[in-house]
Amino acid sequence: MALKRKHRTKPVNNHLLLFVLTLFQIVTGFMSARAGEEFEVTIITSMLILIVAEWAYLLIFYSFFRRRNFELEMIAFFLCGVGLVVIGSIDPDAAFKQLIMVLAGMVAYIIMVFLLGNVDLCMKLRLPVAVLALLFLAVNIVLSRLMGTINGAYNWIEIGGFRLQPSEFVKIAFIFVGSATLEKIQTSKNIFAFIAFSLTIVGSLVLIRDLGTALIFFVTFLILAFMNSGDIKTIIAALSAAAMGGAIVLKYKGYVLNRFQAYRHVWEFRDTTGFQQSRVLIGMASGGLLGVGVGNGYARYVFGSTNDTIFGVICEEWGFIFAIALVLSFVFIAVSALVNSIASRSAFYSIGAVAGAGLLLFQCALNIFGITDLLPLTGVTIPFVSQGGSSMISCWAILAFIKASDIRTYNYLGGKKKR
Amino acid sequence: MKMITKRGIFLWILCILFVIGLGFMTFELVTNCNDWVMKRNNHHVYTNGELVGAGTIYDVNKEVLVETVAGERIYNDSETTRKATLHIVGDQKNFISTGVQSVYAARLTGYSLLFGTYALDHDEVGNDITLTIDKDICDVAYEALRGYKGTVGVVNYKTGDIICSVSTPTYDPEDVPSDILTNDAYEGVYINRLLTAHYVPGSTFKIVTAICALENWDDALSREWECGGAYQPKKGVAITCWGHHGKLNLMDAFSESCNPVFAQIAIELGSKKLEATAKSLGIGTPISLNGEIQSFGGKFDVNNAADDKLGWTGVGQGDTRLAPITMLRIASAIANGGTTPSFRVVKDITSGFGQDITIPQISNTTALMDENIATEIGKLMRNNGEVQYDDVVDKSLNVCAKTGTAQIDEIDDHNIAWFVGYMDDDEYPYAFVVTVENGNSGHKTAAPIANKVLKAIKNK
Numbered sequence: 003m004a005l006k007r008k009h010r011t012k013p014v015n016n017h018l019l020l021f022v023l024t025l026f027q028i029v030t031g032f033m034s035a036r037a038g039e040e041f042e043v044t045i046i047t048s049m050l051i052l053i054v055a056e057w058a059y060l061l062i063f064y065s066f067f068r069r070r071n072f073e074l075e076m077i078a079f080f081l082c083g084v085g086l087v088v089i090g091s092i093d094p095d096a097a098f099k100q101l102i103m104v105l106a107g108m109v110a111y112i113i114m115v116f117l118l119g120n121v122d123l124c125m126k127l128r129l130p131v132a133v134l135a136l137l138f139l140a141v142n143i144v145l146s147r148l149m150g151t152i153n154g155a156y157n158w159i160e161i162g163g164f165r166l167q168p169s170e171f172v173k174i175a176f177i178f179v180g181s182a183t184l185e186k187i188q189t190s191k192n193i194f195a196f197i198a199f200s201l202t203i204v205g206s207l208v209l210i211r212d213l214g215t216a217l218i219f220f221v222t223f224l225i226l227a228f229m230n231s232g233d234i235k236t237i238i239a240a241l242s243a244a245a246m247g248g249a250i251v252l253k254y255k256g257y258v259l260n261r262f263q264a265y266r267h268v269w270e271f272r273d274t275t276g277f278q279q280s281r282v283l284i285g286m287a288s289g290g291l292l293g294v295g296v297g298n299g300y301a302r303y304v305f306g307s308t309n310d311t312i313f314g315v316i317c318e319e320w321g322f323i324f325a326i327a328l329v330l331s332f333v334f335i336a337v338s339a340l341v342n343s344i345a346s347r348s349a350f351y352s353i354g355a356v357a358g359a360g361l362l363l364f365q366c367a368l369n370i371f372g373i374t375d376l377l378p379l380t381g382v383t384i385p386f387v388s389q390g391g392s393s394m395i396s397c398w399a400i401l402a403f404i405k406a407s408d409i410r411t412y413n414y415l416g417g418k419k420k421r
Numbered sequence: 422m423k424m425i426t427k428r429g430i431f432l433w434i435l436c437i438l439f440v441i442g443l444g445f446m447t448f449e450l451v452t453n454c455n456d457w458v459m460k461r462n463n464h465h466v467y468t469n470g471e472l473v474g475a476g477t478i479y480d481v482n483k484e485v486l487v488e489t490v491a492g493e494r495i496y497n498d499s500e501t502t503r504k505a506t507l508h509i510v511g512d513q514k515n516f517i518s519t520g521v522q523s524v525y526a527a528r529l530t531g532y533s534l535l536f537g538t539y540a541l542d543h544d545e546v547g548n549d550i551t552l553t554i555d556k557d558i559c560d561v562a563y564e565a566l567r568g569y570k571g572t573v574g575v576v577n578y579k580t581g582d583i584i585c586s587v588s589t590p591t592y593d594p595e596d597v598p599s600d601i602l603t604n605d606a607y608e609g610v611y612i613n614r615l616l617t618a619h620y621v622p623g624s625t626f627k628i629v630t631a632i633c634a635l636e637n638w639d640d641a642l643s644r645e646w647e648c649g650g651a652y653q654p655k656k657g658v659a660i661t662c663w664g665h666h667g668k669l670n671l672m673d674a675f676s677e678s679c680n681p682v683f684a685q686i687a688i689e690l691g692s693k694k695l696e697a698t699a700k701s702l703g704i705g706t707p708i709s710l711n712g713e714i715q716s717f718g719g720k721f722d723v724n725n726a727a728d729d730k731l732g733w734t735g736v737g738q739g740d741t742r743l744a745p746i747t748m749l750r751i752a753s754a755i756a757n758g759g760t761t762p763s764f765r766v767v768k769d770i771t772s773g774f775g776q777d778i779t780i781p782q783i784s785n786t787t788a789l790m791d792e793n794i795a796t797e798i799g800k801l802m803r804n805n806g807e808v809q810y811d812d813v814v815d816k817s818l819n820v821c822a823k824t825g826t827a828q829i830d831e832i833d834d835h836n837i838a839w840f841v842g843y844m845d846d847d848e849y850p851y852a853f854v855v856t857v858e859n860g861n862s863g864h865k866t867a868a869p870i871a872n873k874v875l876k877a878i879k880n881k
Binding site for chain 1: 442
């Protein structure tokens with residue numbers, strides 16, 4: 003055994019990896035800039051700024067903080083870069099905005115990683131964060147009732163010209179509160195408080211008609227609850243409660259049924275509720291395994307092509323093989339979180355990492371399987387790839403939980419080597 | 422910490438489900454891509470509802486039937502050819518669902534799962550398809566139909582190549598009539614009657630009844646029956662005859678097309694045996710051309726039928742409904758010693774740059790009856806050709822055949838006229854079927870059409 007240990011695979015050369023990624027991003031950036039009738043300088047500029055930010059991040063944290071683990075960031079850079087060029091090729095003006103959001107996400111990530119390093123502070127912040135999250139949702143409900151809906155859901159609030167999606171920030175709070183609460187000696191008080199917290203959130207999301215996000219929270223809750231109790235009975239109880247709740251929602255919410263009627267019947271509803279799905283399937287077939295090339299597809303003209311249906315654009319223009327590789331990134335993130343959780347310093351990190359990775363993976367699944375008609379369409383985005391500022395920031399912040407669970411991340415703090 | 426590891430199982434399961442989901446997505450794509458890519462909403466393939474870059478469809482002699490010129494589908498120069506071959510070639514909008522242009526749409530456009538519609542987007546050249554159809558023979562058949570609704574089908578019974586398939590009413594795809602949906606003259610214009618019409622078989626079904634008798638009775642050829650102008654089964658209505666034939670053996674009854682005799686035969690055989698023969702002859706099973714274009718399988722049900730119904734079924738006047746190609750296949754098998762090769766209309770597919778594209782060719786032969794049965798029934802049909810049809814069919818054609826006149830109502834002019842058979846000629850191994858709606862009688866209307874088409878084949 004000892005002999006085997008010596009022959010461990012060499013750690014990935016971070017600089018080489020980022021160099022390869024840089025080449026990929028420059029090439030795809032140019033492809034995207036050339037996709038339209040004119041050469042779009044905004045896209046290539048945005049891409050170059052992103053590349054600079056990536057190198058700055060790597061060099062600073064490699065040299066000054068002596069971190070050696072950058073796999074997660076590389077994946078996020080890759081996903082964000084693809085999102086940037088796809089969105090840019092559809093709407094060049096959106097590229098720059100998306101870049102700003104990626105940078106904001108990176109800042110949020112850096113802050114979160116530092117914050118999570120201080121476990122005592124995290125424990126103290128637990129209650130304020132929970133209260134803040136609930137307040138945020140309450141404001142959302144009240145404001146949206148006053149202002150009406152956007153695209154059939156009430157999940158936006160507008161502050162000073164910026165549209166915010168409170169539920170995205172609540173995701174961070176949810177994992178934070180969940181892992182911090184459940185890490186504590188498992189008193190029943192803690193568990194019940196957290197269940198009440200979860201129920202309030204999911205209930206609020208159902209109220210604001212964001213069914214997809216409600217589902218994401220529910221699955222994350224299941225992971226959190228099981229990570230904490232290890233009790234399958236809890237899970238069964240939670241599942242049956244959800245089934246009943248779901249039945250009630252379906253019964254009284256005609257709009258949900260209306261949305262689901264196209265499920266597995268998209269060709270019958272191809273011009274109504276099956277519009278997006280049918281166009282994505284056509285795009286997938288037209289793109290084949292290798293794709294028709296950036297800018298040559300038609301899925302890009304479908305409503306929501308920069309967020310909900312971006313997977314269809316990628317399949318059609320970049321090819322099915324690339325699209326599959328892209329979404330497998332989320333499996334890689336999940337496996338990293340699971341491997342990390344074995345060796346991480348405390349249950350707080352393990353729970354946070356597994357729940358966060360589960361959330362990202364499940365959200366990706368809802369999107370890609372919904373849009374290809376393998377699951378009902380719920381209208382959620384692909385983490386890191388789809389357009390949207392709130393979502394981008396929240397994805398990066400959630401990634402911080404996985405990063406924090408990696409023993410190598412905080413090596414510089416204690417300096418202790420794992421025995 | 423071990424506990425925590427174990428508890429991550431939910432995420433492990435989620436990962437596995439995710440990968441399974443991707444596998445399923447891939448499976449769906451691989452199995453449905455040809456279908457999805459040809460959906461009318463696909464702008465890679467259609468502009469204003471018309472195919473953009475499909476390849477050329479040729480007839481067997483490499484005459485262009487339809488091609489793409491400057492982004493438009495252009496059909497053959499001759500209006501007659503356009504009308505005669507429309508149902509096998511297909512229309513621009515793929516309303517004719519059994520047309521090659523519709524069934525082979527994805528391959529015509531040069532679509533492939535690997536490259537998607539890339540070739541179409543960049544070069545606008547698709548794949549070319551060569552049919553087994555001979556446009557000159559189709560022209561003759563179309564002219565011979567003289568405006569009747571109906572169909573003519575001719576197949577090489579040794580190879581299974583369909584050389585003629587004409588269905589009327591038809592229209593000129595280059596000049597689509599404005600009243601196509603409202604005018605009765607265009608009723609059912611989008612169906613290929615050879616493949617998908619539901620016709621009462623009339624007396625051509627006596628071939629099936631006779632085969633059943635030959636299969637089940639050793640003395641079928643020597644037995645005699647009595648025709649007194651009508652036959653009254655124990656229960657139900659009488660089966661009437663067009664003549665008063667007296668004593669008849671099977672060969673005479675077959676050539677006189679005597680209803681009472683065949684009703685007696687059917688009733689004596691019983692529903693089980695009749696059903697077994699019908700099934701083995703392919704009645705009830707769709708026929709597929711190249712394994713891709715499906716016909717109507719036929720409707721045949723004598724389960725628990727009363728005697729009179731069984732009798733009427735035996736003479737081809739029951740509830741039985743057949744597509745003409747089913748009778749064509751039976752004739753083809755009789756001609757070919759009991760077995761028939763699979764039928765095809767597509768000879769080959771080549772890429773726009775001339776490379777062969779192998780198509781999965783299902784070219785097996787199917788035995789419909791024993792060889793000696795085929796020989797016996799062939800003799801009966803040859804006898805018909807010699808004694809019954811010599812006035813309407815050229816003697817040199819060596820035709821072995823059976824007429825049919827399916828009654829729809831009391832008016833003779835509404836009858837469906839049938840003529841089905843083959844040429845007993847090694848040089849011209851062709852089986853044929855002619856079906857004419859409102860055709861009065863098979864002898865009067867259908868047989869002369871077959872005569873013209875077969876002569877054209879021999880004189881070519």
